Amino acid sequence: MNTNNSTGRSIACGIGAYAVGKAILNGIVGAFSVKDILIGAVMAVFLYCGFKFTNYIIAAVLAVIALIHLPDNISNIGSNWLYLLEGIIDICCAVTLCTNPAVKQHFTNGVG
Numbered sequence: 001m002n003t004n005n006s007t008g009r010s011i012a013c014g015i016g017a018y019a020v021g022k023a024i025l026n027g028i029v030g031a032f033s034v035k036d037i038l039i040g041a042v043m044a045v046f047l048y049c050g051f052k053f054t055n056y057i058i059a060a061v062l063a064v065i066a067l068i069h070l071p072d073n074i075s076n077i078g079s080n081w082l083y084l085l086e087g088i089i090d091i092c093c094a095v096t097l098c099t100n101p102a103v104k105q106h107f108t109n110g111v112g
Contacts (some may be wrong), residue, residue, distance in 0.1 A: 008106030009050060015093045016044030019062075022086060029082065055107040059094035066090035 023040035027033060043061070046054045066087035073084040097103055 004050065004108050005102045005105040008100065008102035008104070009048070011096065011100060011103050012047040012050065012055070012106055013044070015058075015097065016040075016047035018089065018093065019043045019047075022089075026086075050106045050109045051111055052107060052109065055097040055103060059097040062090040062097075063094040066094075 019040040020037065020043075021040075023033070023036040026036060043058050046058060069083060070087055073080045073087055077084060
């Protein structure tokens, strides 16, 4: 596999580890979901591989999930502060995936 930027790859792998960790934490705190852990793992694999444009797809998924849950997390901030913090981190990760030059350089690998 071609690693075009090791710093970008490290950042992307950190975001992938966050996605898996978030799914596990949500399983511990709330309802355990194998599906969420699998989605986090698939995201981590794509973040590791650095295929073209997958950074934008994963950033969109993170942002949409955060925005969908934002109204509930704000309205019940006393009991949902952890989920609100997750949403803020999701948005930060999405912005990083789309704007960080090192990360963008990592996502230049072709599929074949």
